[in-house]
Amino acid sequence: MGSKWRKVKLAIGINMCVQVPETVEHSSASIPSATTFSDCVSSSVHSSGYRSLTSTSSSSTLRLSRSQSKYYKGTCAICLTSMKAGQGHAIFTAECSHSFHFHCITINVKHGNHICPVCRANWKEVPFPNPASDVSGILQRIPSQQVGTSRSNSSINNIPEPAIFDDDDEVLDQQTSITPITNEVDHSIISTMEIRTYPEVSAVAKSDSHNNFAVLINLKAPPRSGIEQSNDTNDTNSSSSLAQNSRAPIDLVTVLDVSGSMSGTKIELVKQAMSFVIQNLTSSDRLSIVAFSSTARRVFPLKRMTDAGRQQALEAINSLIPCGGTSIGEGLMKGVKVFDDRRWKNPVGSIILLSDGQDTCRGYERSDARPYYETLVPYSIHRSNYDGLHIPVHAFGFGADHDPISMHTISDISGGTFSFVEAGDVIQDAFAQCIGGLLSVVVQEVKVEVGCVHPSLQLGSVKAGSYQTSLTDDARMATIKVGDLYAEEERDFLVTVSVPVDKSSDEMPLLIVKGVYRDLITKQMVGFGDNSEVKIQRPDVASDVVVSIEVDRQRNRLRAAEAMAMARVRGERGDLAGAVSVLDRCQALLCETMSALAGDPLCVSLSAELKEMMDRMANRHVYEQSGRAYVLSGLSSHSMQRATARGDSTESTSFVHAYRTPSMIDMVTRSQTMLLRTPLSGSSTPRSTRSYSDRQRRK
Numbered sequence: 199m200g201s202k203w204r205k206v207k208l209a210i211g212i213n214m215c216v217q218v219p220e221t222v223e224h225s226s227a228s229i230p231s232a233t234t235f236s237d238c239v240s241s242s243v244h245s246s247g248y249r250s251l252t253s254t255s256s257s258s259t260l261r262l263s264r265s266q267s268k269y270y271k272g273t274c275a276i277c278l279t280s281m282k283a284g285q286g287h288a289i290f291t292a293e294c295s296h297s298f299h300f301h302c303i304t305i306n307v308k309h310g311n312h313i314c315p316v317c318r319a320n321w322k323e324v325p326f327p328n329p330a331s332d333v334s335g336i337l338q339r340i341p342s343q344q345v346g347t348s349r350s351n352s353s354i355n356n357i358p359e360p361a362i363f364d365d366d367d368e369v370l371d372q373q374t375s376i377t378p379i380t381n382e383v384d385h386s387i388i389s390t391m392e393i394r395t396y397p398e399v400s401a402v403a404k405s406d407s408h409n410n411f412a413v414l415i416n417l418k419a420p421p422r423s424g425i426e427q428s429n430d431t432n433d434t435n436s437s438s439s440l441a442q443n444s445r446a447p448i449d450l451v452t453v454l455d456v457s458g459s460m461s462g463t464k465i466e467l468v469k470q471a472m473s474f475v476i477q478n479l480t481s482s483d484r485l486s487i488v489a490f491s492s493t494a495r496r497v498f499p500l501k502r503m504t505d506a507g508r509q510q511a512l513e514a515i516n517s518l519i520p521c522g523g524t525s526i527g528e529g530l531m532k533g534v535k536v537f538d539d540r541r542w543k544n545p546v547g548s549i550i551l552l553s554d555g556q557d558t559c560r561g562y563e564r565s566d567a568r569p570y571y572e573t574l575v576p577y578s579i580h581r582s583n584y585d586g587l588h589i590p591v592h593a594f595g596f597g598a599d600h601d602p603i604s605m606h607t608i609s610d611i612s613g614g615t616f617s618f619v620e621a622g623d624v625i626q627d628a629f630a631q632c633i634g635g636l637l638s639v640v641v642q643e644v645k646v647e648v649g650c651v652h653p654s655l656q657l658g659s660v661k662a663g664s665y666q667t668s669l670t671d672d673a674r675m676a677t678i679k680v681g682d683l684y685a686e687e688e689r690d691f692l693v694t695v696s697v698p699v700d701k702s703s704d705e706m707p708l709l710i711v712k713g714v715y716r717d718l719i720t721k722q723m724v725g726f727g728d729n730s731e732v733k734i735q736r737p738d739v740a741s742d743v744v745v746s747i748e749v750d751r752q753r754n755r756l757r758a759a760e761a762m763a764m765a766r767v768r769g770e771r772g773d774l775a776g777a778v779s780v781l782d783r784c785q786a787l788l789c790e791t792m793s794a795l796a797g798d799p800l801c802v803s804l805s806a807e808l809k810e811m812m813d814r815m816a817n818r819h820v821y822e823q824s825g826r827a828y829v830l831s832g833l834s835s836h837s838m839q840r841a842t843a844r845g846d847s848t849e850s851t852s853f854v855h856a857y858r859t860p861s862m863i864d865m866v867t868r869s870q871t872m873l874l875r876t877p878l879s880g881s882s883t884p885r886s887t888r889s890y891s892d893r894q895r896r897k
Contacts, residue, residue, distance in 0.1 A: 209459065229818040254747055274299045294319040311529060313872070356464065359496050363486075363539035367507070368502035369447065370482045390420035391641060394728040395711055400744040401735035408697040410658055413732050414749045415648065415691045419640050419683035422861065446545040446639045446718045447482035449500060450475075453533040455553035457491040459599065460520040464622055468596075469625035470517045474869055475550075475633055479503035483637070484544060486536045487514055490529030491522030492558075500536055523558040526551075526604060527574040530591070534576045537587050545718055546639045546682065547589045548614070549579075550632065552625075554596040557604060569605035577604045581613035583664070588681070590614035592632050594843070595827050596625065602827035606834060610664065613681065616834040617843035618827040628843035631858070634865030635684040635840070643723070644680035644715040648693055651707040651731065658694035661756055664837040665691075683715075686857045689839055690752050700736055708732045732845045750793040751800050758784055758804045766829045774815050781815075785826075803856055807832060810845075 268805050274297075281289055283296060291297045296316045313320055376824055396414040422445055452475070454468060472487075479485055480503060487498035501507040533549050557574070579589045591612040593605040596619050609616040619628050652659060656673040666679045680689055693709070700706055712727040763783035765777035773833040785808040788794050794801040811832065814825035835842040841857040858866075 200352065200855040203371060211798055232719050250343055264778050274302055292319075292321055294321070295330070311691050312662060313834065347397065363499065363536050364541050366486075366540045366542055367484055367502040368535075369542045369544050370502070374406065391644075391713070391715060391724075391726040392416075392418040392420075393711060393713065393730050394418075394647075395709070395730055395732045396746045396748040397708065397732055397734050398746055398749045399740075400746075401737055401740045403740040404701040404736045405699060405736055406740070407699050410694045411697045411708075412692055412694050412749050412753070413709055414752050415681065415693065416645070416748070417646065417689045417691075418711075419685060420689045422638055422640060422685040444470045445637060446642070447480075447484075448546040448548065448639070449484045449486075449537070449540070449544040449637055450479070450485045450547075450636065451488060451500070451533045451536050451549045451631075451686065453488045453490065453494075453529045453549055454518070454531070454550045455491075455524060455526075455596070456489045456520045457522055457524040457558075459521050459524070459555045465518065465520050467622045467625050468552065469515050469518070471629045473512060474626050474872065475629055476503065476508050476515070478630075478633060478637070478865065478868070479508070481505075482544075483776045485511055485789070486533075487511065488519055488529055488536065490525055490532065491520070492525055493522075494525060494528040496536060499743065500540055522551065524555040526553055526557045526608075529553075529574055530608065534579055534587070534589070537589055538578065545642065546636065547587065547590055548636050549591045550592050550594070550614075550629070551605070551608065552594040552596055553605065554600050555599040556599070571604045574604065575608050575611045579612045592636075593617070594619055594625070594628060594632075595831075597622070598823045600827070602830045606830040609834060610837075613664075613838075614842050614844045615838055616831050618831040618845065619843055620825075620827075620845045621826055622844065626872070629864055630865045630869035631841055631843060631862050634862035635687075637857065637865070638685040638861035639682050640685045640718065641715040642682045642718060643732065644683055644710065644711040644713060646678040646680060646691070646727075648676045648678070649710050650674040651694065651710050652700075654700070655708060658696060659692075661692045663759075665689075665837060677735045685858050685861050687840075687857075687876075690755075692749070692752050692756065697734070704736055705735055706736050708734060745792065747796060747798065748795050749793055751798055754788050754791055754793060754801050754804060755836065758788065759806060761808070762829055762833055764834070765811065765815070766826075766833065769815055769821055769829070772860060774817075774818065774821060777815050778812050781812050784808060794842055800856065866896075869870070 233565075234518075281299060289297055290300045290303050292303075292314055294317050296314055298315075321538055345372070373405050394416040396406075396416070398412040402408050402411075452472065452897065454472070456465065460468070476485065477662045483499045484505050485498070485503055485507070486496060486500040489495055489497050497518070498511055501510065530549070530551060533551070537547060574592075577583055578586050579591065580586055581588070581590075589612065591608050591614040593609040593614060593616045595602050595605045595616065598620070602616070602618065606616040617628050617632070619625050648657065649658070656671060657676050658673075660667045660669065660678065662678050665681075668677045670676070676693065678691055681687070695708060697708070709732040711732065712725065712732040714723050714725050716722070717724045747807065761780050765780045768774070768777040783804050788801055788808075791801065794805070811825070811829055813820075814828050815821050825844070831842045831844045835844075835857060838859055841862055843857075
């Protein structure tokens with residue numbers, strides 16, 4: 199029994215590493231030059247769109263039956279082909295005694311994996327590839343008819359998929375299926391949401407008035423608690439429920455660009471990143487994979503990530519080979535269809551969209567870009583659609599050739615975020631940061647109400663970024679729809695009122711702030727903040743007034759975000775000098791503020807962020823290559839108050855992770871322990887710590 203169990207564990211571990219496509223010498227016999235995209239994606243596919251674990255003899259998937267128990271001996275665990283002596287391949291034997299083809303394991307090591315694909319042992323000594331055997335070089339030797347754009351647009355249509363995607367796995371907790379949930383608010387439940395308010399100053403003299411008096415509202419979600427379900431939970435452990443888990447299970451659909459431009463190292467890095475995502479989902483989470491080029495197909499159904507589900511998902515990912523054009527709209531529609539057709543529903547749903555190019559399947563003019571891009575987003579996921587699916591799209595623009603305007607527009611309309619992944623070697627970190635948040639949702643449907651208490655007050659403005667706000671006709675009450683919050687995630691909103699002259703009292707109540715959210719364990723609406731009343735003192739003479747550094751800090755954040763938006767408009771008009779001037783003036787103003795003079799970390803990071811943007815607007819070429827994407831990713835981050843990946847690292851400067859939560863940090867740390875970080879030639883300082891201008895000077 200022990201031996202059988204060991205073999206099963208070995209089988210599960212075998213395909214944890216990303217499988218690199220074979221070189222032309224080894225693939226020519228197995229993949230004809232006229233192969234269609236469906237042949238590239240999978241040589242053994244079910245009608246539901248994913249490979250079977252028990253495949254035919256021609257398949258490269260795992261064999262788990264008794265008759266095939268000797269399969270592993272003399273077989274490379276990466277390419278799954280024979281390692282017999284005399285076949286012209288060098289063999290590498292690791293310190294854990296497992297052997298692999300030398301060219302296979304060097305490719306694996308090049309991507310930063312120092313863990314044995316079979317036993318998961320950490321290696322101290324690893325083989326380093328010869329420059330001549332670089333991954334990109336190997337992949338570039340694949341004939342163009344196999345990875346290029348010469349295949350017909352209909353080739354991806356050969357991948358079998360049902361007309362209706364109602365073949366999703368049943369969720370663990372049936373209470374989370376699609377059923378109406380009462381909207382009645384239960385105020386008797388003790389809230390764990392935190393709310394803090396900060397008036398601009400603590401006192402205003404009775405005989406004075408104060409126009410646009412600012413009040414900061416700070417929300418903080420509760421931390422994760424409870425027992426996290428292990429990744430190793432098997433199919434039979436169905437007793438786990440949301441109450442036992444510390445966060446809400448997720449339905450995640452990844453929509454991946456597999457056009458011809460993704461060939462080479464790009465697709466392998468995406469496979470590696472997806473492998474990381476798959477391995478960090480639990481058996482209560484469900485994943486579906488959509489691949490798009492000139493057309494789109496669902497290549498893996500919405501399945502729970504049990505041991506078997508993860509293995510099948512890895513096989514579906516490893517089978518992808520780039521070809522064709524780029525139809526972002528087709529891919530997004532297919533991803534939304536997975537949500538539309540599902541029979542069951544996990545509490546959290548999201549789409550991860552990745553593309554390295556521009557939509558080649560529809561024509562448009564740059565001046566008409568925004569209306570065109572809006573047509574790419576199905577109305578059912580528009581956040582303005584009250585009856586919609588509420589599925590945010592977290593978009594990742596990969597490399598210098600993607601279309602950042604389209605990706606930013608898609609994420610903005612759906613309520614997601616846009617990340618700019620400039621360097622391929624940080625795509626896994628970028629995905630890790632995103633799922634670190636998605637896998638830590640603790641509250642949903644958060645809504646905040648701000649009401650005036652004093653009869654003479656009216657609300658002036660409510661600055662809430664991209665979050666939907668509404669103001670009553672008499673301007674005495676405002677509502678902010680926040681939505682989902684990750685564990686320990688914070689939101690800051692700045693509202694203004696005009697404080698009148700008032701000699702009737704020594705104290706003036708200004709606002710009352712309260713809210714509701716849906717508790718993911720009880721499924722009930724919970725009230726919070728009933729006692730969050732904002733008051734100021736009204737002395738005869740205002741002395742010893744306390745000025746709020748928190749309010750000053752948030753004013754600086756909003757000021758910087760507005761400058762970025764203005765600079766972006768000027769940049770699109772071709773006035774890069776004017777754009778840089780806007781950012782420079784804002785930076786100078788920030789340096790003179792109270793919070794900046796006090797050394798506030800947020801102000802320091804905002805100043806550094808503005809400087810980085812100015813460097814990326816130095817000229818038209820730099821702006822087109824990276825400046826536009828960098829600015830849009832920054833705007834996405836500040837408007838949603840959520841971390842995005844920007845540039846060539848997720849850790850290069852403090853502003854990149856200004857909104858990171860502990861769960862995000864933990865997931866990125868996991869990712870980075872798996873990746874090989876190499877410094878620039880001739881320097882001991884990692885490239886990720888240098889600014890854009892520093893890197894440009896070294897080129």
